[in-house]
Amino acid sequence: MSRIFVFRNDVDTDQIIASQYLLLPNVDEMKSHTFESLDPDFAGAVQPGDIVVAGDNFGCGSSREQAPAVLKALGVKAVVAASFARIFFRNAINIGLPVLVSDTIGKEVKTCEEADLDLSEGTIEVGGKTYACTKLPPYMQQILNQGGLIASLNKED
Amino acid sequence: MGMTMGEKIIAAAAGVPEVKPGEIHTVKTDYLMSNDGTTHLTIDMYNTKLKHPRIADPKKLVFIVDHNIPAENPKTAAVHKKMREFAAANGIDFYEGKGVCHQIMYERYVEPGQFIMGADSHTCSYGALGAFGTGIGCTDFLYAMVTGESWVLVPETLRFELTGKLREGVYPRDLILTIIRDIGANGANYKIMEFGGEGLHNLSVNDRFVLCNLAVEAGAKTGLCEVDEKVRSFLKLREEKYGKPAGGKYFTSDPDAKFLKTYTYDLSKIEPVVATPDFVDTAIPVSEVGEVKIDEAFLGSCNNGRIDELRVAASILKGKTVHPDVRFLIAPASQEVYLQALEEGLVDIFLKSGAMMMNPNCSVCWGSCQGVIGEGETLISTGTRNFKGRAGHKDSKVYLGSAATVTASAIAGCIVSAGGIHSKL
Numbered sequence: 282m283s284r285i286f287v288f289r290n291d292v293d294t295d296q297i298i299a300s301q302y303l304l305l306p307n308v309d310e311m312k313s314h315t316f317e318s319l320d321p322d323f324a325g326a327v328q329p330g331d332i333v334v335a336g337d338n339f340g341c342g343s344s345r346e347q348a349p350a351v352l353k354a355l356g357v358k359a360v361v362a363a364s365f366a367r368i369f370f371r372n373a374i375n376i377g378l379p380v381l382v383s384d385t386i387g388k389e390v391k392t393c394e395e396a397d398l399d400l401s402e403g404t405i406e407v408g409g410k411t412y413a414c415t416k417l418p419p420y421m422q423q424i425l426n427q428g429g430l431i432a433s434l435n436k437e438d
Numbered sequence: 439m440g441m442t443m444g445e446k447i448i449a450a451a452a453g454v455p456e457v458k459p460g461e462i463h464t465v466k467t468d469y470l471m472s473n474d475g476t477t478h479l480t481i482d483m484y485n486t487k488l489k490h491p492r493i494a495d496p497k498k499l500v501f502i503v504d505h506n507i508p509a510e511n512p513k514t515a516a517v518h519k520k521m522r523e524f525a526a527a528n529g530i531d532f533y534e535g536k537g538v539c540h541q542i543m544y545e546r547y548v549e550p551g552q553f554i555m556g557a558d559s560h561t562c563s564y565g566a567l568g569a570f571g572t573g574i575g576c577t578d579f580l581y582a583m584v585t586g587e588s589w590v591l592v593p594e595t596l597r598f599e600l601t602g603k604l605r606e607g608v609y610p611r612d613l614i615l616t617i618i619r620d621i622g623a624n625g626a627n628y629k630i631m632e633f634g635g636e637g638l639h640n641l642s643v644n645d646r647f648v649l650c651n652l653a654v655e656a657g658a659k660t661g662l663c664e665v666d667e668k669v670r671s672f673l674k675l676r677e678e679k680y681g682k683p684a685g686g687k688y689f690t691s692d693p694d695a696k697f698l699k700t701y702t703y704d705l706s707k708i709e710p711v712v713a714t715p716d717f718v719d720t721a722i723p724v725s726e727v728g729e730v731k732i733d734e735a736f737l738g739s740c741n742n743g744r745i746d747e748l749r750v751a752a753s754i755l756k757g758k759t760v761h762p763d764v765r766f767l768i769a770p771a772s773q774e775v776y777l778q779a780l781e782e783g784l785v786d787i788f789l790k791s792g793a794m795m796m797n798p799n800c801s802v803c804w805g806s807c808q809g810v811i812g813e814g815e816t817l818i819s820t821g822t823r824n825f826k827g828r829a830g831h832k833d834s835k836v837y838l839g840s841a842a843t844v845t846a847s848a849i850a851g852c853i854v855s856a857g858g859i860h861s862k863l
Contacts, residue, residue, distance in 0.1 A: 291623055291717060295825045301806035303475055304506055304517050307482070318832040338624040341657065342825060344559040346476060346575030366657055367628045368559060372575035420462045420589065430581050435489040 282395045283358055285407065286323060287387065288316070288335040293342035294369065298351050300343075312351040329356025332396055332405070336362065336387040340369025349373040359398055361405060361414065363387050374421050377429035381405070381414035440692025442595040443662050444630040447570040447689055451553035452590075459594040467498065467582050468552035468569075473539045474503045476557050478517040480576040480583070481524050494586030496529040502542055503534035505800045506807045537772025537798040540564075540740040543571075544647060545774055546680055549673070550665050551687030555582055560740050560822060562658060565633075565650035566643055567672070568665035568688060573654060593659045595630040596621075597697040600637025602706040607856055609750070610641060610648040611742055611820065611840040613708050618656045619721035621701070627657030629698065632691065634664040637705045643672045644744050651741045652822065655718040664690055679774075710855045712818070713838040716826040724843055724855035733815040735766045735848035736802035736829075737841055742820035743771030743798075745778050747841035752784040754845040754856055760792040761851035767809045769796035793848070805829045811836075818847045 295318075302314045316323040333352060339362035340348060349372050352360065359379040363386075373380045379400055390396070390407050397406040403414040417425065427433040441449065441456065449457045451465035472480060484491055493499065501521050509515040518534065525532035533542055539556070540563045548554065550568035554561065557579045564571030574588070582588040598617065604610070618625070631653045638646065646663040653661030665688045673684035691697075711721040737743065737751050748770060760766045768788055770776035776798055779785050788795060802809035803821030810830035811817050817829050817836045824836035839847070842856035 293823075293825045295805075295823070295828055299806075299827060300475075300505075300804055303806075304478070304514050306478070306513060306516065308479070318827045338627065338657065341623055342559065342823060343475075344557060344561075344573035344575055346479065346557075346577060349575075350479075364624060364627065366624065367659060368573050368575065368654075371578065375575060375577040375581075418462065418591070430577050431483065431487050434581055434584065435487075438489045 283398055284331045285334050285390055285392060285394045285396050286327060286331060287390060287392045288319065288333065290336035291338045291341055292335055294340055294345050294348040295342055297348040303345055303347050308347060308350045308354045311347055312354040315351045315355060324355060327355050327357065330358050332398060333357055333360045334387050334390055337364045339365050341366035344368045346372045349376055349378045353378045361386055374425050375430040377425060379425060383412045383414045386412045440694035442691045442695040443632055443689045444570060444595055445592060447551055447553055448590055448592055450551065457592045459592050461592045463590050463592065464587050465553055465590050466587055467555050469498050469500060469547055469554045470579060470582050471500045471502065471539055471543055471556035472579055473558055474505045474517055474521060476576040477501055477521045480580050481520055483580050493528055493583055499530040499583060500547060501525045501530050501532045502539040504537065504539045505804050507535050507799045510807060535797060538740045538800055541771040545772060546682065549686030550669060551689050555588060559654045560651050562653045562660040563647050563651040563740060565660055565662035566647035567669055568663065570660050572660045593629050594698040595632050596626055597700040598631060598633045599635040599700055599702045600633060600705055601635055602637050602704045603640050604705045604708060607842060608708050608710055609840040609842060610645040612711050613705065614649045614652045615711050615713050615721040615838065616708055618652060618719045621656050623717060623719040624657040626653065629658055631658045631661045638663055639666050643668050644746050648741055710840060710843055712843060712853060713824055715824055715835040718823060727853050730816060730853040732764055732818050732847055732852060734809065734811055734817045735764055735844050736809060736817060736819040736821060737844055738769030738771065738801050739803040739821040740771060741822050742841055743769060743775065745775050747820065748779045748784050750841045751845040752787045754842060755791040756787050758791060758849050760848050763851050764848050766793040766848040767796055767802055768793050769801035770798050772798050802829055818844050818853055820844050
């Protein structure tokens, strides 16, 4: 089982990881600052396998790949949102962080509820209700299945 | 079926006669630009994650240090050193301190019809010259650097038909903030914003940069402007300055091209606006903002730090002084812009008014290099974003406005429109 952390609409990448931390030497040094401005306790509380749930336009703003990277480094299993900003969406797939689209889940679940995520089916069960998420186009799903874009490049090489 | 300008550029980059929205294509990239926001991570991945590290064509790569320049601590200095040494070792064009990355690309590289990826969201600016620029992360960058290619999901196109002319004292900045307010922060998510019509052709190429640059703030994959004689003149001038031949391919949308939606804007109806904290799509008329005291004002950034904006600011500041409670920071977008401002006597006006001149860089817009604001402080800025904490403390506020509004506010100490206070330079 995973725990859920719920965030609002229009969460921009500055809120996921602020600019003053981006030039730290590596993602492991950045990750303790994840969501610092919105929920300073998040980075300490999140456990590997937990899920981030949000409303519309998650990850809007800058192209910083550090945003999905810090979530992955903290062990976040997937991000489920009503919609994603395109660069965040693409970056997440490229680094192998599953991103799922569900119109309703963000409005109906609460932080710390338990969830059962089935990545292969693209479904999440919370409190007896199952949310079916939109499937990725096969091209993107394949990148994700191979563990990200660099893993798929190395496979081709 | 006809194609839009953006579809034609993707088709050319993919080497196919036709593309349709929703298709995924492999494209060749004309340039790949990366700055100090993420290049250190790209280099680390290049060195440690690749089975066969290689660069498809170093001549297509441009590395630019512009976010935290000059370095403010040893860790940043190490990031810059890593970029500098990697660029030198691999024959990659490298700039530091010369200006904001998109301004450098605009001044020296971008050609109409090119497909360019940049590890920065505002790469969408290159549509001012009729090029398809789009922001990517460092993994995408690394893949394209190694293979010379990337994949693209062909987006749908929104058409913005512009008519008429902006009134005096109203700027492209007011227009694009108004458009983003109307369509919302994800109103163009994964779409192209194409600007055209007689109103567009009334705007200078620099003005068009302002429109395309903020396309990503509505979620767009890119912004594109119809190309015309003004673009040809820009490229000819650039040829004289830097010796880069005025080339490129001029694509325009077919008469039967399919737009997802067409919006029409009469430029003469646009008025000065500010976007209020903490979202870009919140523009309200400056006249309705109420009494908002400011602690800092910023003129600069890839959106609004060119000679046009500096001239506007100087015309308002001449003979006046910055309010004693306000820090007014000015960062020209490049050294080229800075030198021109010096030649025109603008910097003299700025310094005598009490403004602070910054080196060309992302400055206050980046929020962690210079001019950071403290808890409870308020900034009015020509920067790209006003997200929570964007310019410093998480409990500070950022308003976005035109160079005229920012300068008038710096004099008044609170947010006001420039009204009729321009003086003749």
